[in-house]
Amino acid sequence: MNKKKFIAAGAALGLAATLMATVPAANAEPVANGPVIVGSDTLQDVMNALTNGTNVTGSPVRSTAGSSAVASFDATGSVTIQTKSGGAHFGRPNGSGDGVKALSRSIDGQPYTSATPGSPANVNIAGQVDVARSSSGATVNANGALLYVPFGRDALSYAHSGGSNAAFDNIDQATLKGIFECTVTQVGGVTVTPVIPQAGSGTRKDFLAKIGATESSMLEVSEGGCVVVGQEHDTNSIAGGAAFPANAVTPMSAAQWVAQNTGAGVDRRGSGVKIGSPLAGVSPVSGTGTAMVPNAAYYSNSTWGRDTYVIVENARVTAGDAKYDAKLAELVSNATSKLGNTASVLPSQAGSVKKKFGFLAPSTTTPFRANLG
Template sequence: MNKKKFIAAAAAVGVAASLFGVASPANAEPVSASYVVVGSDTLQDVLNALSNGTNITGGFVRSTGGSFNIGSFDATGSVSIQTKSGGVRFGRPNGSGDGVRALSRSIDGANYTSATPGGPTNVNITGQVDIARSSSGATAVANGPLLYIPFGRDALSYAHSGGTNAAFDNIDQATLKGIFECTITTVGGVTVVPVIPQSGSGTRADFLSKAGIGTLGACVQVGQEHDTRFLADGSTPFPANAVTPMSAAQWVAQNTGAGIDRRGTDVELGSPIAGTPAVTGTGTATVPNAAFYANTTWGRDTYIVVENARVTVGDPKYDANLANLVSNASSKLGNSQSVLPSQAGSVKKKFGFLAPSTTTPFRAALRA
């Protein structure tokens, strides 16, 4: 598709969109009368803020599709969700891969089963999902049905509960690989516990790739991404001397209060690059470290994913309001980093995201 044509046409539709949408009142989990967003835990807090409206930058920002408010659904919560009025209940998409899979089934009409245990299985969810949050990219396919739109720059590091043991603060790439393959069992003289996010997590997939991890060892426990209070069952406490992948943007948001605080007791953010912390500052003054985010191994772009046909001018499925919602206009989801308080890019920065390395969308295949 012609990306410039998409951006210009989308921005032209309702740039100064009305805030009087016809959706149900904005909250974390509305039954939407318009567009539905699911997927990545990494992006959920900032997407909730943009969907519901926020004053976090000092100016009010709300991302709408034309005059329609949107509904963003968390990665965790009840095992099933109903996204649209009169729609079916289906398993909650938990993570980037699960969110993109739900969007794919919403497009192709095949049955969907969520990675969330206990949810309904083999549900037809045609038309129930419009946008997926993704903390990881995909293989570019020239004529693919999906369009990945850069959202913001994140970086991937690790959180640990190693306390005052300084050895946990800088664990290099090779050591992380050994820890998660269970060939390295101690850090700083104590037994280390590797904790990997749940299946379907983009952060999990990215961490395995970036650390060069082949097969996870039998010693690895499973957690919920970016939650260092409990393991994946929601009740077992996060272990002492544990190491788990952590989005730097999520760490910023959880420390500053912009996002939901899911930090466990005495959990710290480490860095796999000696002398280059993932973030700087503490507490509400925590901010991204641009040098770490720029690293070609540990930095990563994040995305919002839509059906390409629905945002392509001239296609029979073109939806001008959806194209407007994901465009780079000032308050829209595709808006790049900005210093203006009335723009979505400024909101993203408050949640720990920097400008993406590119603003050019790319197409990809549906996710199986």
């Protein structure tokens, strides 16, 4: 793909400030007249803010696709969603993997089944999804059908309900591996409960890779193991609605933790839950409450830092291609208020909004291509 064409196409269209005043407000989950976004819980709150419009920086910012509003669907909610007028009702994509799969099935027309329990199986969702949110990357393929556009830098750590037991505040990588493989059963003299996000979660996939565990070495309770299933970044309850356990440890996006503490995002913290660090002496965040911000030293760590992405069909954002969609190219471009913008100097920039939600600039702004999921 000619990335200069991609950036230029978006920039040429992306500066229309009057859209802020003329585009009708997007509801949380409307039937869209423009692009549809699904996928990662990690990016859910910041994407809702950008697509619905926000003044969290002190200046109005909204990411639109030309004159069309954008619909960003939450990772959780009703079992099924309908994204476009007259379109199919299909299982809600919950997590990065599920979002990429839904986008891929929207492109290739193959049957789609969501990982959300109770979802209808083998639904034709051709043309129903335009963008996927992802907290993880993919294997680069220069000829792949998908384009991964860097969104922002996040960092992965863990949250815990260990209270004042200081041993929970700094659990190293090897001990985390043992906890989630059920070979380490106590922290600070008390029994620890590992809680893993739902299947299809990019955070689940990333966390297991970072601690050196695998899906086969981590056994859930239903498989005869000790690991409880929760919903990513929710430390108030676990899957099924039960309360988050005491003395539990669960993967946590530092960006989500910042947003939930500052009030920028939806607060899903349980009472007394804290963020911990696997890096001795380096916290994922600094400050408290509304003054909390990302800790750049932690985010830059080669193990625990991670870039996040918005993903589209490459052909639809490549000028000159028969499938080229100028509105979609604008939406994911690096223009001031668009999803690919990472600058945070001015309050009118989408990058400034991302920073309020705990994201820093990604390690690279260069998109890459990958295969369908």
